[in-house]
Each structure stands twice: as structure tokens, then as C-alpha cells.
Amino acid sequence: MRVFSRNVYWPWSQYKCFTGNWDWRLTGIFDCNVDYSGKTILDAGCNIGLIDYEISKRSPAFIHGIDSYRAGISAARHIFQGVDVPSRFDVADLGNDRRLRKLLLPSYDIVLFMSVWHQVKQNRGSRISDRLVATLTEHCSGVVVAKNPERFSSSFKQVMHDHGFRIAYDGDPLGRLFTYVRA
Numbered sequence: 001m002r003v004f005s006r007n008v009y010w011p012w013s014q015y016k017c018f019t020g021n022w023d024w025r026l027t028g029i030f031d032c033n034v035d036y037s038g039k040t041i042l043d044a045g046c047n048i049g050l051i052d053y054e055i056s057k058r059s060p061a062f063i064h065g066i067d068s069y070r071a072g073i074s075a076a077r078h079i080f081q082g083v084d085v086p087s088r089f090d091v092a093d094l095g096n097d098r099r100l101r102k103l104l105l106p107s108y109d110i111v112l113f114m115s116v117w118h119q120v121k122q123n124r125g126s127r128i129s130d131r132l133v134a135t136l137t138e139h140c141s142g143v144v145v146a147k148n149p150e151r152f153s154s155s156f157k158q159v160m161h162d163h164g165f166r167i168a169y170d171g172d173p174l175g176r177l178f179t180y181v182r183a
Contacts, residue, residue, distance in 0.1 A: 022050055028177040029054070029114075032169040034143055036060045039109035044094055044136055045116030049076030052112075056085040060110075063087040066094065066103060095120055095128045097135055104135070109142040117159075118152040130159060137163045144180040153178070 029051060036058040043052050046065030049072075056063060063085055065076055076089040090103050094116065113136060121129035137144065137160075144165060148156050153175050157167065165180035172178070 026051060026054060027174075028147070028172045029145070030058075032145060032171065032177060032179050034110060034145060034169075034179060036110065039142070040064075040105065040107070041110045041112065042066070042104070042108040042136070042139065043112040043114070044132075045114060046072070046076060046089065046112075048072040049079055049089065051114060052076065052087070053079055053083065056080075056083045056087075060085055064105065064108070065089040066092050066100070068093045094132055095124045097131050100132075100135055104139050106139065107141040108139055111136050111140040111144045113144060113146040115147050115149075117146065117156055118148050121152075130162075133159050133163055137165060142181070143168065145177070146180065147177045150175045 036055050037060065039060050040062045041052070041055060041060050041064065043049070043063065043065040046052055046067045047069060049063075049065050052063045052065050063080075064087070065073070066089075067073055067076075068091065070091050073089045073091045080087045080089070092099050092103055094100060113133075117129055117133065120132055144160065146156060146160070157178070160167075160180045161183075164183050166183040167178055168181045169177075169179040
């Protein structure tokens with residue numbers, strides 16, 4: 001419910017701010033031939049950082065999560081207080097390019113973009129979603145790991161191609177998870 005332009009949550013109601021379930025989000029993330037050890041990682045649309053937590057078990061150098069979901073970022077910060085991997089979690093609208101650029105490091109070895117692009121495209125339009133991909137790919141020195149519902153996979157492949165990336169892994173039998181590297 002919205003009151004005075006703010007979300008108000010009733011304690012007896014439950015709100016889900018992500019697509020699918022946790023198993024769905026994790027499916028394939030470690031089967032796509034990406035080595036997370038010693039790498040800097042950006043998770044654009046990290047929610048509560050569950051994927052980041054699982055990746056932290058593989059000894060990355062640094063994890064940076066960004067999401068507009070305040071409660072999710074708060075949860076991720078709490079979770080990562082007990083994790084030895086250096087991390088940072090920021091609340092930011094991924095569609096706000098100026099703010100996003102201020103938060104990003106100059107370069108990341110791996111950019112995770114899990115089930116976010118199609119939501120931005122549907123809610124904010126192609127111009128904003130394409131600008132987001134351009135910003136993320138500019139800051140990626142290695143691999144982009146992306147997941148989208150199958151019906152959006154071909155259009156996302158084209159957007160990544162337009163930004164100079166080619167598919168490195170497409171072994172997900174459901175056609176949702178891909179890794180991309182510079183062409």
C-alpha cells in the first residue's frame with residue numbers, strides 16, 4: 001500500500017521483491033565455467049545478497065551489491081558482517097545512471113545481472129535498460145553473468161552483442177543463464 005508516496009507494509013502481509021525462488025536464482029550460477037576466486041564482483045540487482053553469499057564461499061577478492069530494495073540491502077549488509085570477504089552494498093536505482101556511475105568502481109572482473117534487465121525494460125523502457133547495460137559493460141573487464149526469463153533471452157543477447165560482448169557459455173538447458181565476454 002502507498003501512503004504519501006511511500007510504501008507502507010502491513011505486518012501480516014508478505015511481499016516478495018524478486019523473481020522466482022532462491023533455487024531458481026542459483027540454478028546454473030556455478031555450472032557456467034566462471035572462476036570467482038580472487039575476482040572483484042558487481043551484483044547489479046542483488047536483492048538480499050543470497051547469490052553473493054554463495055559466491056563468497058569461493059574466495060572472491062571483493063563483492064559489491066547494488067539494489068533499490070532497501071530492506072534487501074540492509075539484510076545483505078547484516079549477512080556479510082559474518083563473511084570474511086570484503087564487501088559493500090548500496091541502495092540505488094539501477095535506472096539512475098548518474099548515481100550508479102558514482103557508486104561503481106572503475107572495473108569489475110565479473111558483473112552479475114540476474115533477472116533484472118527484463119524488469120527494467122518493462123517498467124522503465126528500452127532507453128533506460130540499454131543505458132544500464134552500457135554502464136555495466138563499461139565497468140566489466142571480464143565476464144557478465146546474466147539470467148533472464150527464456151522469452152527475453154534473445155533480445156538480451158542482441159543488446160549484449162550491440163555492446164561488444166559475445167556468448168561464452170550457453171549450456172543452461174532452460175535457455176536462461178548465459179555468460180558473456182568481450183568480442
